[in-house]
Amino acid sequence: xxxxxxxxxxxxxxxxxxxxxxxxxxxxxxxxxxxxxxxxxxxxxxxxxxxxxxxxxxxxxxxxxxxxxxxxxxxxxxxxxxxxxxxxxxxxxxxxxxxxxxxxxxxxxxxxxxxxxxxxxxxxxxxxxxxxxxxxxxxxxxxxxxxxxxxxxxxxxxxxxxxxxxxxxxxxxxxxxxxxxxxxxxxxxxxxxxxxxxxxxxxxxxxxxxxxxxxxxxxxxxxxxxxxxxxxxxxxxx
Numbered sequence: 001x002x003x004x005x006x007x008x009x010x011x012x013x014x015x016x017x018x019x020x021x022x023x024x025x026x027x028x029x030x031x032x033x034x035x036x037x038x039x040x041x042x043x044x045x046x047x048x049x050x051x052x053x054x055x056x057x058x059x060x061x062x063x064x065x066x067x068x069x070x071x072x073x074x075x076x077x078x079x080x081x082x083x084x085x086x087x088x089x090x091x092x093x094x095x096x097x098x099x100x101x102x103x104x105x106x107x108x109x110x111x112x113x114x115x116x117x118x119x120x121x122x123x124x125x126x127x128x129x130x131x132x133x134x135x136x137x138x139x140x141x142x143x144x145x146x147x148x149x150x151x152x153x154x155x156x157x158x159x160x161x162x163x164x165x166x167x168x169x170x171x172x173x174x175x176x177x178x179x180x181x182x183x184x185x186x187x188x189x190x191x192x193x194x195x196x197x198x199x200x201x202x203x204x205x206x207x208x209x210x211x212x213x214x215x216x217x218x219x220x221x222x223x224x225x226x227x228x229x230x231x232x233x234x235x236x237x238x
Contacts, residue, residue, distance in 0.1 A: 010223065010224065011221045011222065011223055012221065012222060012223070012224065013219030013220075013221055014219050014220050014221070014222050014227070014231070015217070015219045016154065016156065016158075016159070016217075017098065017100070017101070017213075017214075017216060017218065017219055017220040018098065018101065018154075018158075018159050018184050018214055019158070019184070019193070019228075019231050020098050020100075020219075020220035020221075020222050020227070020231070021096040021098060021193065021194065021222070021226065021227060021228045021231065022095065022096050022097060022098055022099055022194075022226075023099075023222060023223075023226045024226065025099065026048065026061040026075070026099045026102075027099070028099040028100050028102075028103045029059070029061070029075070029099045029102040029103045029105075029106050030048065030050055030059070030061075030106070031103065032103070032106070032107050032110050033050045033052060033059065033106065033110055035114075037052050037053055037054075037110075037113050037114065037116075038050055038051070038052045038110075038113075039051045039052075046063060047060060047061060047062045047063065048060065048061040049061075052109075052110070052113050053113040053116070053120065054082075054083055055080070055082075055083030055084070056079060056080045056081065056082060056083060056113075056120075056123075057077075057078070057079055057080075057109065057113060057122070058076070058077070058078045058080075059075075059076075059077050059106055059109075060075070060076040060077075061074065061075060062074060062075070062076055073092030073093055073094050073197075074093065074094055074095045074097070075091075075092060075093035075094075075097060075102060076090070076091075076092055077090065077091040077092070077105070077106070077109070078090050078091075079109075079122050079123060081123060087199075088123055088201055089125075089198070089199035089200075089201040089202045090178075090198075090199045091105070091196065091197065091198045091199065091202060092178075092196070092197055093194070093195070093196040093197075094192075094194045094195045094196070095194065096193055096194040096228065097194040097195075097196055098194075098220055100213070100220055101210065101213045101214055102196075102210075103213075104209045104210055104212065104213035105206055105209055105210040105213075107209070108205065108206050108209035109122055109206060112206075121203065121205070122203060122206065123203075124203060125201050125202070125203045125204070126203075127203055127204030127205045127208070128204060129150070129163055129165075129204050129207075131204050131205065131208050132152075132161070132163070132204055132207050132208050132211055133150060133152060135208055135211060135212050135215070136152045136161065136211055136215055137152075139212075139215035139216075139217075140154075140155050140215075141153060141154055141155065141161075141215060142155075146162065147164070148164055148165070149162060149163045149164035149165060149179075150162065150163050152211075154215070157185075158184060158185050158186075159182075159183070159184050159185075159214065159215075160181075160182070160183050160184075160185070161180070161181070161182050161211055161214075162180070162181045163179055163180050163181075164179050164181075165179055165200060166179065166200050178197035178198065178199055178200075179198070179199065179200035180197060180198035180199075180200075180202065180207055181195070181196075181197050182195060182196040182197070182210075182211070182214065183195045186228065186230050186231075193228055193231075196210070198210075
C-alpha cells in the first residue's frame, strides 16, 4: 500500500482496493438496477431493497431488522426460479465490504436479468469454477488445492477466496451451502475486515465478476475518516 501524507478531508487512493472498506453508502451497488425490470423501495426499518426480473431477484442492504432475511451480514442477494419460490442461491456480504466490489456482482446480475428468458443465466450454474481461479492467477494470486476445495491468496496474504463444493454422501457430512468464501483480514492478528459468502449454486460467472473486481489493481478512493483504523495507519505510514 502506498504511503502518503494526507488530510482528514482529502480523498486518497487505496490499494489494494479490498482494504478500502465502505464509506457507509450502498448506492453504488444499486446504481445500475434501473428500468422496468427493477423496483426499489425502503422499508419501515430503513432497509433498502431492489426487486428485479418479476420478483425473482432481491438485493437488500439490511442495516436494521428485516423478516425477509436471516440476521447475518449487511448485504443480502437472492435469486429464485419464480417470485415467492425458495431461493435457488443466496449471497451475503458484511458491513465493511466495499460497495464498488459488490457493484461488480450486481451489475453482472442485472445484465443477466436484462437478457431475460425462462431460465436466465443467473439461474444456470453451468460455468466451471476454473474461470474464477484462472482470473485470480492472472492477477498474481496464488491458487492451491486446500482440503476438498480450492484456495486463492492475494500477494499480500490479506485476502483469500476459497471454494468447497458439495460432496457426495449423507447430509450430515456435507460442506456448508455457502461454498464460496471471501475473507479480507485486518493484518497479522487475523481479524476479518470484511467477508462475503456465496451459495454453491451461485453461477461461477457471477463469482468471477466479484473476484475480478476484488483483484483489480485500480484503487478505490476514500477519505481518511472512512478508512478502517489499521488501514488508516498504513496509509499514514505510521
